[in-house]
Amino acid sequence: MKLVSWNVNGLRAAVRKGFLDYFHEVDADIFAVQEIKLQEGQIDLELDGYEQYWNYAERKGYAGTAVFTKKTPVSVTYGMNGDSHPEGRILTIEFEDYYFVTLYVPNSQRSLARLPHRLDWEDEFYDYIQKLDQDKPVILCGDMNVAHQPIDVRNDKSNHGNSGFTTEERGKMTRLLDNGFIDTLRHFHPNRDDIFTWWSYMKTVRERNIGWRIDYFIVSERLEDKLLDSDAHTEVHGSDHCPIVMEINL
Structure with missing residues (x-):
């Protein structure tokens, strides 16, 4: 199975920039998108x-999320724990043998004004995922708005303490990975320090690969022996993020 996740930073804008060409070319079994930035009826794909x-x-x-799947799910859940969550940040697609969850984690904002909300959201999400x-x-896949380790951000020392690279945010990711889950890209590329998934729109930043890895495929540890590959399609434009891809034998 091939799975793709992409923060499109506005799906209508991404479509104008070639989203559908990539979608059909990659031919994923499940394709998840985050930050769709639209309402029902505003796009017809x-x-x-x-x-x-x-x-x-x-x-x-x-905000907002969406999932496109070739296989009909058993059930679909919008939000967590019976709460619809008005920002549309999480979708859970249940299949017979596994759950597929896509999410768009709240940004703490440059001033860290939203960090307390972010940390509360992380705690609720952690409990939800453990229950699943x-x-x-x-x-699990999506924009998790955190660079977990120094190799996940080009300028780690100057960014220490900034939104997406605070001790608190990184600690939430560590907790998840220490309690039954695998960061699949690091499973295959434990020491690569040049794989990023988001770049500022500032001039030449992406060309010089001054980026952050904040988009992830994360799986339950008991799926480890079924993993085939995990990577980022950094050459694909259309958003300030690039798509990430995982292949798994399910």
Whole structure:
């Protein structure tokens, strides 16, 4: 199975920049997108062979997630723990043998004004994922808005303490990975310090690969022997993020 995740930073804008060309070329079994920035009825995607599931934010032009899947799920959950979550940041697609979860973790903001909300969200999410994992294995993907280790951000020393690279945010990721989950890219590329998934729009930043790795495929540890590959399609433009891809034998 081939799985793709991409923070498109506005799906309508991404479509104008070639999203559909990439979508059809990559031919994923499941394709997840974050930060769709639209409401129901604002886009009509012709995706033959795929079922479409959308979690829109209540606020117009903001956040939101979607999943396009070739296989019909057993169930779909919008939000966590029975709460719809008005920013549309999480979608859980249940299949017979696993859960597929895509999420767009809240940004702490440059001033860290939203860090307390972010940390509360992380705690709720951690409990939610652990509960799912007790039932069946979990495949988690999306923009987690954190560079976990120094090799996940080009200028780690100057960015220490900044949004996305605070001790608190990194600690939440460590907790997840220390309690039953695998960062799949690091499983295959433990020492690569040049794989990033997000770049500022500032001039020449992406060309010089001054980026952050904040998009992840994370899976339950018991799926480790089924992993085939995990990588980032850094050559694909259309957003300030690039798509990430995982292959798994399920």
